[in-house]
Amino acid sequence: MEPIIQFLLTPAGMILAAIVLVVLIIGGIYNRFVSLRNRVEEAFRAIDAYLEQRFDQLTKLADAVASYNEHERKTHTELAKIRSGYRTMSPDEKIAAANEVEGLESRMRVQVERYPELKASEIYKDLTKAITDIEEKLSASRRSYNANVYKFNTKLGQFPTNILGSIMGFKKAEMFKATEEKRQDIDLRGRLRGE
Amino acid sequence: MFPSFETILPSLQPALKESQQFRKKAQRKLLRNVLIGLVLWGLFFLSLLFNQSSMVVGSLLAVAFFGMCVLLGLSLRGVMEFRRNYSHRLVGGLITSLFKNITPPPEESDYEYRASFQPGRRIGSLNIRRSKLVGDFTHMSGEDYTSGKIGLTTFEFSEIDLKREVEYKDNDGKKRKKMKKVFKGIVFIADFHKDFRGQTFLVRKQLLGKDKWRLRMDGIMTIDMEDMEFNKTFQTMTTNDIEARYILSSNLMDKIMEFNRRAKGPIKIAFVRSKMYLFTETNKNHFDGKFFENNDEKTLEQIYNDFRLYFDIIEEFTLNRRIWSKK
Numbered sequence: 001m002e003p004i005i006q007f008l009l010t011p012a013g014m015i016l017a018a019i020v021l022v023v024l025i026i027g028g029i030y031n032r033f034v035s036l037r038n039r040v041e042e043a044f045r046a047i048d049a050y051l052e053q054r055f056d057q058l059t060k061l062a063d064a065v066a067s068y069n070e071h072e073r074k075t076h077t078e079l080a081k082i083r084s085g086y087r088t089m090s091p092d093e094k095i096a097a098a099n100e101v102e103g104l105e106s107r108m109r110v111q112v113e114r115y116p117e118l119k120a121s122e123i124y125k126d127l128t129k130a131i132t133d134i135e136e137k138l139s140a141s142r143r144s145y146n147a148n149v150y151k152f153n154t155k156l157g158q159f160p161t162n163i164l165g166s167i168m169g170f171k172k173a174e175m176f177k178a179t180e181e182k183r184q185d186i187d188l189r190g191r192l193r194g195e
Numbered sequence: 196m197f198p199s200f201e202t203i204l205p206s207l208q209p210a211l212k213e214s215q216q217f218r219k220k221a222q223r224k225l226l227r228n229v230l231i232g233l234v235l236w237g238l239f240f241l242s243l244l245f246n247q248s249s250m251v252v253g254s255l256l257a258v259a260f261f262g263m264c265v266l267l268g269l270s271l272r273g274v275m276e277f278r279r280n281y282s283h284r285l286v287g288g289l290i291t292s293l294f295k296n297i298t299p300p301p302e303e304s305d306y307e308y309r310a311s312f313q314p315g316r317r318i319g320s321l322n323i324r325r326s327k328l329v330g331d332f333t334h335m336s337g338e339d340y341t342s343g344k345i346g347l348t349t350f351e352f353s354e355i356d357l358k359r360e361v362e363y364k365d366n367d368g369k370k371r372k373k374m375k376k377v378f379k380g381i382v383f384i385a386d387f388h389k390d391f392r393g394q395t396f397l398v399r400k401q402l403l404g405k406d407k408w409r410l411r412m413d414g415i416m417t418i419d420m421e422d423m424e425f426n427k428t429f430q431t432m433t434t435n436d437i438e439a440r441y442i443l444s445s446n447l448m449d450k451i452m453e454f455n456r457r458a459k460g461p462i463k464i465a466f467v468r469s470k471m472y473l474f475t476e477t478n479k480n481h482f483d484g485k486f487f488e489n490n491d492e493k494t495l496e497q498i499y500n501d502f503r504l505y506f507d508i509i510e511e512f513t514l515n516r517r518i519w520s521k522k
């Protein structure tokens with residue numbers, strides 16, 4: 001132990017110790033960036049997985065509606081079409097598809113109102129619970145994604161991690177934002193309330 | 196939903212009167228025993244003053260000493276009998292009355308309302324360890340176990356005292372043992388309204404917090420929630436970031452903060468295997484009668500408020516809202 005301490009007190013030893021310390025700090029920062037990026041990717045994959053699960057449940061719901069009236073099968077067909085191509089879509093196409101599915105879901109809710117026996121059935125109740133569950137998990141995935149993107153982007157923006165981050169090739173990620181249609185919806189509700 | 200204290204008080208009056216009589220009887224016995232004790236010790240000191248023979252003095256000392264032990268034992272028995280009667284008749288009666296007079300919400304035919312109070316029982320050690328909210332412990336005691344169902348949610352809670360035996364060296368270098376406090380307070384466990392596989396913990400936000408470091412050593416990561424006030428009070432730790440946010444909706448975080456303001460001590464919460472474990476640290480004896488205070492009605496009202504603090508968790512945290520897929 002003593003020879004090591006004696007060596008570290010020499011100029012060569014001090015330089016070596018400084019190099020080791022710098023390497024450890026850079027390594028730590030790199031690992032932190034990688035950890036945050038992995039969490040962002042994990043959340044993005046979860047969003048994808050829950051969107052697929054939502055498709056499946058909505059297709060089952062559309063099937064249940066169509067079983068009461070064959071004329072209502074159009075929604076089921078449209079959902080199936082989106083679902084079959086979903087995995088090969090680009091991220092922008094996936095977002096557009098997800099928005100289209102939300103529109104179809106609203107239409108289905110209206111259709112269900114016409115069939116009180118369906119609404120009272122156990123199948124409908126179970127499907128609604130499953131869909132609500134997936135929506136909640138989807139929301140949690142988006143929150144996780146945004147929280148980790150925020151941390152990641154903050155680290156990329158702060159000194160001195162911004163310098164090291166850009167040298168290491170990390171780039172800022174985009175957060176999830178509400179669509180324009182949803183923002184307009186909220187304004188209308190606010191006006192109806194007299195706000 | 197639950198009746199007010201004023202509503203159920205009339206049904207508890209007979210038990211209140213009985214408890215007051217029990218106390219008066221026990222207090223009279225205690226006073227009598229103290230006086231007898233003083234007389235015995237008085238005789239001993241008098242014998243010393245008037246220089247009686249050593250045999251007489253020795254006998255009087257023995258009588259005074261053993262008499263004091265016997266009288267102390269009898270007095271304690273009286274106090275224990277009062278407490279036992281208070282717990283069974285009054286506190287048990289309070290719970291029965293509370294649940295008998297519940298106003299259930301309309302159109303909820305599958306809701307159940309029942310509870311039982313067992314003063315000599317406590318929550319099992321397996322449940323405590325499962326929560327992972329406390330470190331290792333070697334000794335466990337507790338009392339005032341309450342369990343039942345409110346709506347669709349089963350629950351249980353009790354007072355718990357956890358200690359750990361530690362070894363240390365005294366000034367002479369000899370190894371000795373002492374008991375170190377791990378946790379003392381109330382543990383509340385309820386069935387959560389969502390299914391989840393991972394583990395999520397809310398521990399106090401402290402730089403050198405023992406809970407945070409202990410959980411970190413188990414590989415549990417820290418995350419920040421979106422609510423700044425929440426993040427200032429609690430450190431959220433979890434095995435799964437997404438699942439933690441699935442459990443902790445913004446509405447639930449608000450409710451937890453409200454409960455934290457009303458609780459009688461610092462709280463910490465675990466969400467493990469689809470159950471919620473809520474630990475409140477407190478040194479107070481919450482559900483017992485007070486032997487030396489004559490205002491039983493006021494004591495009972497405090498006990499009522501303490502029970503309501505925990506029973507209301509189920510409604511406040513909307514644990515009966517089962518709109519998700521819960522097996």
